[in-house]
Amino acid sequence: MNRARPAPELDPDANPASVARSIVLRQLTNSAKSRHQLAQKLAERNIPEDVAEAVLDRFESVKLIDDAEFAHMWVRSRSMHKSLARGALRRELAEKGIAPDLAEQALEQIDDDIEREQGKDLVRRKLRTSIDLSDRAERDKYTRRWVGMLARKGFNPSLAFGMVAEVIDESRQDD
Template sequence: MKIHLDSGQAFRVTKEVVLQAGLRTGLTLTGDQVRDLLDRDALERIYDRVLHFLSYRPRSESEVRHYLARKRTPPEILQSIVERLKREGLIDDDAFARFWVENRCTFSPRGQRLLRQELRLKGLASSVIEENLPQDDEESAYAAAAKRARALAQADWETFCRKLLPFLQRRGFAYDTAKGAVARLWKESRQPS
């Protein structure tokens, strides 16, 4: 909304700021009040940008902090926005970790090692990471390799292992876990349907 002053100056602020300040026609504003309105408006605009950033997918607190830092947000405003987002439940590292692990396990199965690394890169605490990692790496390894194993149905044991073991290890599965999944898939592929 546009605010006109008696001096002929005008400036714009968001509707939220107008409502928060209780502005109405004919109200007299001091210089300090005008500066306060402009500061509140800057805060609201940055907050709106962060909401847009969060609209694509959930984010960790660290990702939001990095985003705001890249936008050259002053530290006191950055802290204020992060606290507000936490209060409103819009950033929650524990919920983010659950989302990330669930998404990865569903669409692109990965081992605990790779998931742990991804979550660390997202800035999550080790305790949050450990409590949200999947417990059954064997099933994840099996699911990750099943499609590739079907393409190798005609391969011999050596080729089957040479292709699948490194594939699973690149996805963060431990050697023993990958070996177990490959053996299970080999056995299943050799049984008559």
């Protein structure tokens, strides 16, 4: 059974700042992290708050922690590879502790037309030739499914309905 282990206590003989630096460096080696995420890791390892703040401030001053750059990279990656829309990306950035103004700046890099095409491509990938879109009940059923999928990806529901309708119209014209 995979149970979560309690955070190890800080060795009384260890220098808390040294331990904190090691933790942060190890975390940053795996992947980029926001300051908030790193602060959570330090808290889990029982690093005193004042020591954690000092270490994180130092890492920020030498540009090893940069929430603005992290947000830009996160948005670019998740938009491209996961086809997430602004709504989902905004939520993810908030969960990672990114300030709303930094999140909005990062989200500006997403082009409306590209986002719309990504949503339509998601629906096209789900569209199978065995689906009879001329049958109203069948069309409605799949419209609800695809709009739900797009909503989970962060697309505005009214925009999602429009994208699904366009893909259905394209498909019916091809038949």
